[in-house]
Amino acid sequence: MVLSLSTLGFSSALSRLNFFPKPPPSLFSALTTFRRNQLPLKSSLAASKRDGDVVVLGIETSCDDTAAAVVRSDGEILSQVVSSQADLLAKYGGVAPKMAEEAHSKVIDQVVQEALDKAYLTEKDLTAVAVTIGPGLSLCLRVGVQKARKIAGGFNLPIIGIHHMEAHALVARLIEKDLQFPFMALLISGGHNLLVLARDLGQYIQLGTTIDDAIGEAYDKTAKWLGLDLRRSGGPAIEKLAMEGNAESVKFSIPMKQHKDCNFSYAGLKTQVRLAIESKKIDAKIPISSASNGDRLSRADIAASFQRIAVLHLEERCERAIQWALKMEPSIRHLVVSGGVASNQYVRARLDMVVKKNGLQLVCPPPRLCTDNGVMIAWTGIEHFRMGRYDPPPPAEEPEDFVVCFPEH
Template sequence: MASLAPTLSCTISRLNLLAELSHNHHRTIRFFRTLSSKSRPQKSFYPRRSFKSSFSSANFESTSSICSKALGSNPVFNDNLVVLGIETSCDDTAAAVVRSNGEILSQVVSSQLTIFTPITLWLPSVNQSLIFIILKPERYLPQQGGKAGYYLRGMPKGFMHIEPILRPLLLSTTKGISDLILQDLLARYGGVAPKMAEEAHSQVIDQVVQDALDNANLTEADLSAVAVTIGPGLSLCLRVGVQKARKIAASYQLPIVGVHHMEAHALIARLCERDLQFPFMALLISGGHNLLVLAHDLGHYLQLGTTIDDAIGEAYDKTAKWLGLDLRRSGGAAIEELARRGDAESINLSVPMKQHKDCNFSYAGLKTQVRLAIESKNIDAGIPFSSASIEEQGLRADIAASFQRVAVLHLEERCERAIQWALEIEPSIKHLVVSGGVASNQYVRARLHEVVAKNSLQLVCPPPSLCTDNGVMIAWTGIENFRLGRFDPPPPAIEPEDCQVDLRPRWPLGEEYGRGRSVARSMRTARIHPSLTSLTQASRH
């Protein structure tokens, strides 16, 4: 077991695995801070204020009535624990404060699509115009030499300090920016650049966390614990969130929980649906993941299927880019809207992996089919959809509709087989949870509702604001694990500068089901951490 457990000196163990700490398990319970009603006023689910800058407090009108039916308390701990959740696994910086009775006290998400605003700046000295990205708003930027300035990211140059004399020009240019410039920049430099994403997280993490606390009308001293994503995700991005969480936990002597990002996507449904009990099935679909899992219990998952190449969210995003759609929002939302105008049967696309009788996914081939269809119609992706002719807009809509039909049909077929497998293993299953960013798509939900209805199951989909990456799911997963004692004691107040924090960029959720193994899959194994399930099981022995 020792080989599975990271050292705790500068890491988050996530499951408190080290044998030498087992006898101190009950001692660590003292770090729970139960909160009296006098010290913490009851609040509604709505944040105190809204944000007009790049930070947005989620609108909870659509989720409060659902999430107020949260699961009852565990008999061991009361329902007055308050946990801060921090999420930085990819390109969204998120934080939320959640009470253990399921009450969402606050939620803040900073999207890098809204942090970075492109502008065009004419440089007479070189007789050319360059596109930059302006990092806004100014109050979230570091100061140099006491002067408040704007920092621009040039392509491909690095950050530059813009002198105050240029501010009026930059402000006027930013206000007058055209959609064409924005779409052109996103088309050229779309996707997540890890180093740029890390810098963006670093710029805003302090403010995002502070705003989450302010909205909850709390301070760090009022928290019971801190939960943070430690994997899977981009290492550079994960590090920003983990370092922030450890700093808070050390300063205020709070226990800390390292959270599996995909487990959080699955467990957020238990916050929103009080009747959802283990075991249940989960389909987790996003830009980087396609997972079909059987959730036996907290921390115990059986992987029925995964992607052998690209995830469905990646296919949506690429198709949206090739069709010249507005990329200021997700590709999934853009495709879903355009598909309503198209004929889903007009383009002949093949459903992937028809010959493979397993539950794995593949979207790389479908992406190729879509690209070839676009090329055959002589569609120029460099021309934004809004600038295309009416006839060409119709062609693009047909391609979007045809792509979406086949992409989701692939989901349906795999889900139906996985349901049969899961019912053979756990006949008591009643629910299929669908979560992750792609689960926000209403067409996806409608089609999967038909699948579960045929199998006498119930479909559970969190509200769209809780399907995409958010801090609520991290805080709630932390709470669920607290109740089982799966947390670490506070980090030391002073850590060495070269402290190696526990990051798990490639971290499987569960063990692979034998019938689900695919000969088509060639997964790299280097630097893959033991699965969450294997670590959980090891900690029980």
């Protein structure tokens, strides 16, 4: 039995995000029309939970980490558990969807149970279950959704489908209590570059997006070509090596200088890096730990030069987006930078300069909340639950052959 997310009853996190203008369907696909459900939990209980103490389990399996967390509506993180697939990333030189799915399946029960145990709670103590339903790798997303539905169905809990990128933006509101709508958000990861003006919960204006490769993808590929250790992903490896190099030594060109918009492109920069590596005769099969001093310096120069231009591209796009956004919403005071690449200290420092120059404040979640995590899913679930945006408990017993069908993102 193959069921779509809409058939399964999700008030789609993808469709409840209202973007103006409408973003490309490849990034945000509408699944269903959002419904504001008042669940038959004893309606007075449902209302009191929305207004009072809410405890949500968040499950995240969109890509290469299996994560779960329990968060309370007052912002207290009761637990956070992440099972990394770093060894798989190093072995395959990136994410291998089928291998990632198998890794999620092996640890999902353990990760969720550990999150509950660390919170000193059981499923009966939860108010709701939140789970990522996209964007992401469908094979991986399915593991998390099936686990969430099993818990929600077995314990008669509301279930909340979460949009992965919205969660990256909203987790900043958990950390920064003064962060009110409207605000701007730059979401930068291995799969996405996205600049948005967040007017309200679920109400976003897309200012810019990637037209080909995201910055995280460029970091990962550059690290792979330079023979770096990918167990911590490419970003940290590049940032560390770049400290040894001369950022002006290799003359890469800034992407899309002629385009006066806020979109991003890293495919061309990747090509420039690959050609520079070939011209220096760098052999990626020789790990950086075994490279000669001269070879290591050449790699460091390329890493530093790449990082400078990659982040300059971010700076230019952000500066333009801030100017656009302030014309629409003069009351904006914050730019949130989140997603895996926001863990990069060089990225944060450079963007902080841009933001301050324009009279705004930079808000970056701590690195453990920038990379994919269950806290951001649970917190976004809380935000939507407070507004009555959730779906009723799924059936306690699902058909054994049911398969969740995800749209392409």
